[in-house]
Amino acid sequence: MKRKVDRRILRTRRLLNEALLALLVERDYENITIQDITEQADLNRATFYLHYSSKEELLVAALEEQFDELVASIEDLATGQPIWEDQTPELMTFRHVAEHAPLYKALLSERGTGYIIHRIIGYIAAYGEARLQEELPANIELSFPATLLSMHAAGSLFALVSWWVTNDMPYSPEYMAEVVLRMCNEGTRALIVGSETAVS
Amino acid sequence: MKRKVDRRILRTRRLLNEALLALLVERDYENITIQDITEQADLNRATFYLHYSSKEELLVAALEEQFDELVASIEDLATGQPIWEDQTPELMTFRHVAEHAPLYKALLSERGTGYIIHRIIGYIAAYGEARLQEELPANIELSFPATLLSMHAAGSLFALVSWWVTNDMPYSPEYMAEVVLRMCNEGTRALIVGSETAVS
DNA sequence: CTGATTTAACAACATTGTGTTGATTAAGCG
DNA sequence: CGCTTAATCAACACAATGTTGTTAAATCAG
The missing domain is CATH 1.10.246 (Serum Albumin; Chain A, Domain 1)
Structure with a gap:
């Protein structure tokens, strides 16, 4: 049932993921090309298309990983012992954004996607x-x-x-x-x- | 003080404006090229660069015109006689969006800019x-x-x-x-x- | 462990869009 | 009318795209 995923696939996706996030910090999303991403990841450009069909698809995948991390920490709060009572999801969100400020700033600021x-x-x-x-x-x-x-x-x-x-x-x-x-x-x-x- | 703007400039900008909005209804913003816009407007591609330096710049200009129209109708409300008392800016906004639904839907929906x-x-x-x-x-x-x-x-x-x-x-x-x-x-x-x- | 099979990664390709140039035409302005 | 300047056109080098068929590596059966 649960087929083992090819190690190369995981490695490549992780590399593309990290490459995009790294580039996002120093350049506008619009000005990042698929070439740039694969170059940063030291992969062939054709390899990109084996995994994603567009920049957007990769970005969504990368972001969902970020969000899942945030949600996981919020869920931990719900099940585990609350360290302080005032740790609401909203507060966690602002803390999370502050922690990854360069990324979110690049993503949400004037010249980004939005x-x-x-x-x-x-x-x-x-x-x-x-x-x-x-x-x-x-x-x-x-x-x-x-x-x-x-x-x-x-x-x-x-x-x-x-x-x-x-x-x-x-x-x-x-x-x-x-x-x-x-x-x-x-x-x-x-x-x-x-x-x-x-x-x- | 108020120098008259050359009629040709106004005409060209209006044509580019209309061309973009027309294309936006039937195609994703990302997939619209500057070539497409100038072709739709029956203008030379080089002419585009005499007025705007990017697709985004044109889009902003086109949208601000749309918004100004909305704001103007709201301002009219404030100065003129209110036809019905319940005509709030919020209601006007939803009515305005409904009126230009194809454009806003294209602009705000899943595959658009946002x-x-x-x-x-x-x-x-x-x-x-x-x-x-x-x-x-x-x-x-x-x-x-x-x-x-x-x-x-x-x-x-x-x-x-x-x-x-x-x-x-x-x-x-x-x-x-x-x-x-x-x-x-x-x-x-x-x-x-x-x-x-x-x-x- | 080994060979067969699968499939990821690669190099090279043709295509398309970009942004700019300099020379030419024509429309608007006073 | 004559001056100004916007729009056109052809051509350019360049960059990014998306798709080939081929090569190399990982997986799996025995």
């Missing part, structure tokens, strides 16, 4: 932040930086719009807008200091 | 949804689909992590995790039907 996505989310966030500063009266202040709040809302809106249009718009625009508004507004309310409920 | 981003957000959302179903007792139900809630949280987490690592981690992981948790949890609480506060 160039356009970044622009879109940034565009939404900038608009939201401007609107926030207009609408917030002077006597109300936020307990968190407005930028974080804007990024939160922009990310949520982007993800939901993206999911919605990709899945052929299974709900009406009105319904989706209501969901976004309620989720973001309730979250926002928690961060406002000095609102009328606080003046008890 | 292939990797999509995978990452999807990965986070799937994990979150699984965790949600585990932790939610049977007697508590959501007033919205769990998938929407997961996408909301995943989008928020992604945007914040992305912003954080891109800006060289200006806050501690602990602080960031607290922000994410509070914003998302408060939003989530609003969507839960049957929690103890509701059983008054």
Whole structure:
């Protein structure tokens, strides 16, 4: 049943994997060619195509390995003894990203894969932040930086719009807008200091 | 001050713009070459380089035009008479996306520019949804689909992590995790039907 | 351990896209 | 009208792609 995987295959995939991650740190993803990867890994370029059909496929494989490592450490938390009680998955995530900062920075920053996505989310966030500063009266202040709040809302809106249009718009625009508004507004309310409920 | 732009320049840019958007609907962004674009626009390939230095630059220009159209319609709302009171920017956004569905679907779907981003957000959302179903007792139900809630949280987490690592981690992981948790949890609480506060 | 079989790795190939050049044509501007 | 400059065209060297058939190495049966 469980056929032994050829040692060469494992070795080659690992080499390609490491080569891509190494190159990602020092160069934009878009500017990394398959030639570069195989050259870095000291493999023939044709060998690449025996394992992956595109750069994207390799990147996904490499990333999933990274994520699985993160998820595994989170799962360990669930089963094992919690060292500190405040070790939430969210905190683990930020710690994990900090640990592999060069990689994630290369991957998520301006000139990486998500160039356009970044622009879109940034565009939404900038608009939201401007609107926030207009609408917030002077006597109300936020307990968190407005930028974080804007990024939160922009990310949520982007993800939901993206999911919605990709899945052929299974709900009406009105319904989706209501969901976004309620989720973001309730979250926002928690961060406002000095609102009328606080003046008890 | 305001020098008149040569009519030929405007014409060429508009043609390139339209050509790219037209091609985006029927082909993946990655598989569209500059040759294709100029061919579709009936322009010489060298002409492209007189205006843009890369495909990405053209795409950004084309998208910003789209967005500006959306923002303009929102701004109209703010100054003009509101036809219906419930026309929020969020609703306008979903309507705008629905109107240009083929373009946005091509742009945001699996095989578009944001292939990797999509995978990452999807990965986070799937994990979150699984965790949600585990932790939610049977007697508590959501007033919205769990998938929407997961996408909301995943989008928020992604945007914040992305912003954080891109800006060289200006806050501690602990602080960031607290922000994410509070914003998302408060939003989530609003969507839960049957929690103890509701059983008054 | 050994030979037969499988298949990964390789070198070489034709093809396609890129980015730039310099000379020519033609459209817009005052 | 004449000046300016955008667009065209042909040609270029270069880089990356994806696919050949061949060679070498790992696996497995006996």
